[in-house]
Amino acid sequence: xxxxxxxxxSKSFPGTKALDSVDFYLKEQEILSLLGENGAxxxxxMKVLYGMLHPDTGEIYYKGEQIHxxxxxDAINKGICxxxxxxxxxxxxxxxxxxxxxxxxxxxxxxxxxxxxxxxxALISRFNFNIxxxxxxxxxxxxxxxxxxxxKALYRKADVxxxxxxxAVLTPHEVDSLFVILRKLxxxxxxxxxxxxxxxxxxxxxxxxxxxxxxxxxxxxIDPKNATIHSLSEMMVGRQVALxxxxxxxxxxxxxxxxxxxxxxxxxxxxxxxxxxxxxxxxILGIAGIEGNGQTxxxxxxxxxxxxxxxxxxxxxxxxKGSADKFLRSGIGHIPEDxxxxxxxxxxxxxxxxxxxxxxxxxxxxxxxxSSKKINDYSNKCREDFNIKTPSIDVKAKSLSGGNQQKIVxxxxxxxxxxxxxxxxxxxxxxxxxxxxxxxxxxxxxxxGKAVLLISADLDEVRxxxxxxxxxYEGKIVSESMPGDLSEVQLGLLMTGNKIDxxxxxxxxxxx
Numbered sequence: 001x002x003x004x005x006x007x008x009x010s011k012s013f014p015g016t017k018a019l020d021s022v023d024f025y026l027k028e029q030e031i032l033s034l035l036g037e038n039g040a041x042x043x044x045x046m047k048v049l050y051g052m053l054h055p056d057t058g059e060i061y062y063k064g065e066q067i068h069x070x071x072x073x074d075a076i077n078k079g080i081c082x083x084x085x086x087x088x089x090x091x092x093x094x095x096x097x098x099x100x101x102x103x104x105x106x107x108x109x110x111x112x113x114x115x116x117x118x119x120x121x122a123l124i125s126r127f128n129f130n131i132x133x134x135x136x137x138x139x140x141x142x143x144x145x146x147x148x149x150x151x152k153a154l155y156r157k158a159d160v161x162x163x164x165x166x167x168a169v170l171t172p173h174e175v176d177s178l179f180v181i182l183r184k185l186x187x188x189x190x191x192x193x194x195x196x197x198x199x200x201x202x203x204x205x206x207x208x209x210x211x212x213x214x215x216x217x218x219x220x221x222i223d224p225k226n227a228t229i230h231s232l233s234e235m236m237v238g239r240q241v242a243l244x245x246x247x248x249x250x251x252x253x254x255x256x257x258x259x260x261x262x263x264x265x266x267x268x269x270x271x272x273x274x275x276x277x278x279x280x281x282x283x284i285l286g287i288a289g290i291e292g293n294g295q296t297x298x299x300x301x302x303x304x305x306x307x308x309x310x311x312x313x314x315x316x317x318x319x320x321k322g323s324a325d326k327f328l329r330s331g332i333g334h335i336p337e338d339x340x341x342x343x344x345x346x347x348x349x350x351x352x353x354x355x356x357x358x359x360x361x362x363x364x365x366x367x368x369x370x371s372s373k374k375i376n377d378y379s380n381k382c383r384e385d386f387n388i389k390t391p392s393i394d395v396k397a398k399s400l401s402g403g404n405q406q407k408i409v410x411x412x413x414x415x416x417x418x419x420x421x422x423x424x425x426x427x428x429x430x431x432x433x434x435x436x437x438x439x440x441x442x443x444x445x446x447x448x449g450k451a452v453l454l455i456s457a458d459l460d461e462v463r464x465x466x467x468x469x470x471x472x473y474e475g476k477i478v479s480e481s482m483p484g485d486l487s488e489v490q491l492g493l494l495m496t497g498n499k500i501d502x503x504x505x506x507x508x509x510x511x512x
Contacts, residue, residue, distance in 0.1 A: 009058035015391025033202040036212035037431035038403025039389040081153035082162040091138035143174035237433040253281035256451040264297040279451040286466030294475035333418030343409040346398035382411040403430040
């Protein structure tokens with residue numbers, strides 16, 4: 001039996017038809033993967049189901065009855081919940097407070113904390129979540145925060161759970177744990193929709209796969225057993241895609257970028273514990289690690305966004321100091337880890353976002369004044385070269401999908417030909433076609449003699465692109481290896497603070 005059906009759903013935004021007569025259904029007790037390029041309409045379709053957007057045409061049926069979702073609260077009350085890519089949690093609240101907020105059990109005029117605690121503890125025990133309900137969310141790992149979001153849905157008696165890019169910031173171990181949870185939820189009668197770009201994970205967890213392309217549902221009944229990663233990527237993009245690009249470096253030169261004695265202290269806590277490393281010309285240095293282990297402080301230090309307790313940076317032997325603007329003008333390009341808070345001004349146009357930080361560049365000026373023609377030509381070229389899906393460079397960045405927003409950041413950095421590229425999660429939230437392009441471009445820049453620092457929680461990305469790999473844990477570099485020296489499982493263990501027992505290395509490699 002179908003848990004829900006969406007019929008003839010269309011939705012348009014100014015200049016864009018996001019959904020074009022889409023039909024969608026979800027069965028009872030199934031895990032469905034919704035695939036598609038950036039801007040294909042995946043999140044838009046699910047936001048219509050969740051009541052965040054109202055369709056221009058179409059009907060929604062839930063458990064056999066037609067429903068009209070006026071808001072997410074309507075969806076939640078019917079048993080449909082959505083876990084967003086950027087978690088909707090209050091860091092200063094406890095786990096229990098985050099779970100019950102908006103749906104608190106009452107005892108007279110007051111919250112019945114005893115009843116709430118019993119219900120939350122029962123859910124945590126039932127799914128083996130191993131989370132203390134009295135811990136503040138700010139103290140939890142990313143994987144634990146995701147479990148809190150799932151607990152919120154379960155507390156609200158959800159029968160349908162929508163997960164938007166649920167594995168984007170998880171380690172392999174956390175992904176495995178999540179999949180165990182999702183299978184248990186399915187066994188308990190839940191129906192689950194996963195929006196994802198990660199095709200291997202889709203193959204591992206989905207019972208059925210749907211593919212959206214350019215706002216149209218082109219496939220609805222793909223059996224993962226009869227599909228391949230390459231066939232799915234071709235359906236999404238409409239052409240063959242080269243995945244997992246591996247191109248060994250051929251012309252690694254001398255040290256271009258050197259970092260010494262980097263120590264960062266925040267609020268009395270040492271976040272970076274005196275690390276040293278260097279990157280050679282023609283080399284990609286990958287840094288693997290779970291978010292929260294010093295990556296943010298490292299990035300901010302290397303791009304002039306904070307002032308460490310101690311640090312010496314040299315580019316081609318010349319020491320670099322000063323503001324973020326000075327670092328940019330010195331030839332250090334930066335793809336920030338969070339495009340929304342650090343990479344974009346979402347209320348500004350695509351055109352204006354593409355020149356942020358580079359507006360003093362002579363290539364965008366005429367007689368010392370910004371040239372509209374040069375900026376328009378440059379912006380339209382970026383739009384074409386990086387396939388930014390937008391009706392115009394004059395629309396606001398906030399109107400684009402997350403993946404197309406990321407393409408703006410990538411285009412801005414790559415197009416100014418920096419000597420050093422500091423890339424943090426460069427393909428987070430982008431589709432396989434854009435991922436192929438970004439990976440290929442990073443390798444091209446490396447082969448041109450650029451020094452590239454790649455920071456990513458995606459081990460496939462780190463292992464595929466890096467010429468050398470460091471593991472960052474609790475502000476320290478705990479491992480240095482060459483590609484192929486360590487398996488994904490071994491790297492995952494190092495990222496969580498575990499040591500690799502020499503006696504089991506071969507066994508782990510076989511499992512991986």
